[in-house]
Amino acid sequence: xxxxxxxxxxxxxxxxxxxxxxxxxxxxxxxxxxxxxxxxxxxxxxxxxxxxxxxxxxxxxxxxxxxxxxxxxxxxxxxxxxxxxxxxxxxxxxxxxxxxxxxxxxxxxxxxxxxxxxxxxxxxxxxxxxxxxxxxxxxxxxxxxxxxxxxxxxxxxxxxxxxxxxxxxxxxxxxxxxxxxxxxxxxxxxxxxxxxxxxxxxxxxxxxxxxxxxxxx
Amino acid sequence: xxxxxxxxxxxxxxxxxxxxxxxxxxxxxxxxxxxxxxxxxxxxxxxxxxxxxxxxxxxxxxxxxxxxxxxxxxxxxxxxxxxxxxxxxxxxxxxxxxxxxxxxx
Numbered sequence: 001x002x003x004x005x006x007x008x009x010x011x012x013x014x015x016x017x018x019x020x021x022x023x024x025x026x027x028x029x030x031x032x033x034x035x036x037x038x039x040x041x042x043x044x045x046x047x048x049x050x051x052x053x054x055x056x057x058x059x060x061x062x063x064x065x066x067x068x069x070x071x072x073x074x075x076x077x078x079x080x081x082x083x084x085x086x087x088x089x090x091x092x093x094x095x096x097x098x099x100x101x102x103x104x105x106x107x108x109x110x111x112x113x114x115x116x117x118x119x120x121x122x123x124x125x126x127x128x129x130x131x132x133x134x135x136x137x138x139x140x141x142x143x144x145x146x147x148x149x150x151x152x153x154x155x156x157x158x159x160x161x162x163x164x165x166x167x168x169x170x171x172x173x174x175x176x177x178x179x180x181x182x183x184x185x186x187x188x189x190x191x192x193x194x195x196x197x198x199x200x201x202x203x204x205x206x207x208x209x210x211x212x213x214x215x216x217x
Numbered sequence: 218x219x220x221x222x223x224x225x226x227x228x229x230x231x232x233x234x235x236x237x238x239x240x241x242x243x244x245x246x247x248x249x250x251x252x253x254x255x256x257x258x259x260x261x262x263x264x265x266x267x268x269x270x271x272x273x274x275x276x277x278x279x280x281x282x283x284x285x286x287x288x289x290x291x292x293x294x295x296x297x298x299x300x301x302x303x304x305x306x307x308x309x310x311x312x313x314x315x316x317x318x319x320x321x322x
Contacts, residue, residue: 022243100242107234164293171300
């Protein structure tokens with residue numbers, strides 16, 4: 001009974017938060033509603049005794065990702081109310097609402113009409129290290145499985161994170177003409193590296209001027 | 218009357234379907250790229266709820282492991298996505314996703 005009440009409260013939090021994200025006119029309000037939804041999901045994780053995920057959900061999602069969103073909103077100064085009435089494609093909004101309602105209906109009907117419960121398997125016994133009812137605590141269990149069965153996926157995750165860091169740096173880096181001149185090969189005077197597509201247009205002209213000057217000397 | 222109602226996996230899955238539909242609708246309706254990213258986060262969270270519910274139902278930690286990796290991929294997606302938004306904004310001011318039609322074929 002207590003579980004059901006907790007679930008109901010969390011479900012209301014999640015639903016209201018989700019609707020708030022898509023209905024709020026100000027992006028900052030959307031981000032705050034997103035935090036509400038994420039906290040609600042963390043509560044559901046606690047109800048299902050996935051304590052580690054609940055903690056990670058709050059720390060990484062609500063703590064890091066939403067803060068990143070807020071940073072970018074403030075940085076770009078787009079925290080102005082958006083006119084939700086504009087429709088670039090005629091009839092897009094009603095159509096989107098219909099698609100959303102159909103999606104929700106399809107999902108709910110599929111789940112509710114499922115034969116033999118949600119998974120079609122009656123209370124699985126659970127096997128060894130992977131079973132949720134073995135002698136380990138939640139974090140021990142995840143750690144053991146993560147570094148055995150999921151070791152390859154875990155290591156690929158490291159590569160993925162490295163790629164993301166490099167990608168973010170490359171995308172947001174501004175290249176100044178001075179920096180580019182440092183990259184010139186001292187022998188051939190060729191550019192060792194090209195300016196990425198995000199560089200300011202003015203820099204190329206400045207660079208051209210400076211290299212012409214250098215050749216004259 | 219409510220004393221006999223038991224919390225089953227189906228409850229979680231219904232909520233998950235609802236949240237996923239809300240996120241998908243938002244992605245179609247909103248035009249601010251940042252809010253569109255938030256809607257993608259909503260959909261990812263809906264799937265996470267399903268994963269943990271299935272894992273609990275099947276008494277297997279695999280569902281929680283899937284959520285772990287979804288969290289990592291979500292973080293990566295947000296980092297790169299927001300970097301693209303910042304890079305485009307530096308070149309040209311824009312407010313909605315419709316303004317960034319330069320790559321249109």
